[in-house]
Amino acid sequence: MGWFTLAVLGAVAYTVWYAVSIAREYLRRERPNNVFNNVLLVTAHPDDECMFFGPTLRTLQRSGSHIHVLCLSTGNYDGLGAHRTKELQASCQVLGVTCTVEDTLQDGEKWDPEAVSDAIDEFVKETKWDAILTFDKFGVSGHLNHGNVHNGVRYFAARSARPYILLELESAPLLLKYSGMMAIVYEYVQSLMGVMLSSQKESVLNNQKKSGLSNQSVSSNRMVAVLEPNEAWTAYRAMAMHRSQLVWFRYLYLLFSRYMHINTVVVRHPSQLM
Numbered sequence: 001m002g003w004f005t006l007a008v009l010g011a012v013a014y015t016v017w018y019a020v021s022i023a024r025e026y027l028r029r030e031r032p033n034n035v036f037n038n039v040l041l042v043t044a045h046p047d048d049e050c051m052f053f054g055p056t057l058r059t060l061q062r063s064g065s066h067i068h069v070l071c072l073s074t075g076n077y078d079g080l081g082a083h084r085t086k087e088l089q090a091s092c093q094v095l096g097v098t099c100t101v102e103d104t105l106q107d108g109e110k111w112d113p114e115a116v117s118d119a120i121d122e123f124v125k126e127t128k129w130d131a132i133l134t135f136d137k138f139g140v141s142g143h144l145n146h147g148n149v150h151n152g153v154r155y156f157a158a159r160s161a162r163p164y165i166l167l168e169l170e171s172a173p174l175l176l177k178y179s180g181m182m183a184i185v186y187e188y189v190q191s192l193m194g195v196m197l198s199s200q201k202e203s204v205l206n207n208q209k210k211s212g213l214s215n216q217s218v219s220s221n222r223m224v225a226v227l228e229p230n231e232a233w234t235a236y237r238a239m240a241m242h243r244s245q246l247v248w249f250r251y252l253y254l255l256f257s258r259y260m261h262i263n264t265v266v267v268r269h270p271s272q273l274m
């Protein structure tokens with residue numbers, strides 16, 4: 001490889017790093033609108049917590065939240081349930097969260113919303129949770145149980161006497177899912193465009209207001225959670241605790257997945273669950 005090629009590659013790498021740093025700094029300043037004391041993360045399998053939710057966990061921790069992971073199966077599809085339960089406990093220790101593993105639901109089988117809701121209901125009696133964090137209906141990877149957990153959490157929250165705020169992790173389209181750190185730049189550009197559009201919308205609304213047509217205000221219910229480089233290292237260390245799952249394609253996942261760097265989460269208030 002010639003000096004010129006090396007110089008071009010170095011310039012490209014520096015430009016990407018610089019763009020990611022600026023984007024991260026901008027997005028980091030966007031604080032969640034709500035501060036939650038106790039957040040319950042409901043997952044389907046040991047390793048979901050660090051493969052998908054790392055940036056959200058860290059962002060909530062920075063704002064002072066205590067987080068508990070309720071994993072609804074031992075991930076016993078290959079008969080490794082007991083081993084994977086221990087791996088989850090080690091991962092949670094690295095992430096600085098506590099965890100409980102349920103063993104009534106079986107990995108890979110369809111879970112009814114009622115069964116998921118019962119498992120959550122049994123657990124939440126002891127602690128008062130302000131918010132429940134979980135998958136959206138696409139479940140990030142499209143795994144059957146991820147979608148089942150989403151449906152079950154929705155079912156539980158809609159019927160609960162206590163109001164819960166739901167935090168649903170957005171599933172990204174395939175190309176964005178494997179955009180790695182560049183997903184931070186993408187969200188930055190999206191955010192800037194959103195600011196421009198909302199200021200345009202606000203001026204339209206102000207004009208409408210002046211003319212007596214509307215008194216609406218612009219509001220957002222989306223939370224962007226970004227990891228610092230040293231925090232991304234913690235997410236990698238947590239993933240390393242799931243040794244039984246570290247097959248070759250998982251290393252590719254760790255290299256290219258946006259979820260090791262950034263999460264976008266939709267915040268749903270109780271009135272939106274009816």
Ligand SMILES: [Zn+2]
Nearest residue numbers: 044045048143
């Ligand atoms: Zn999973």
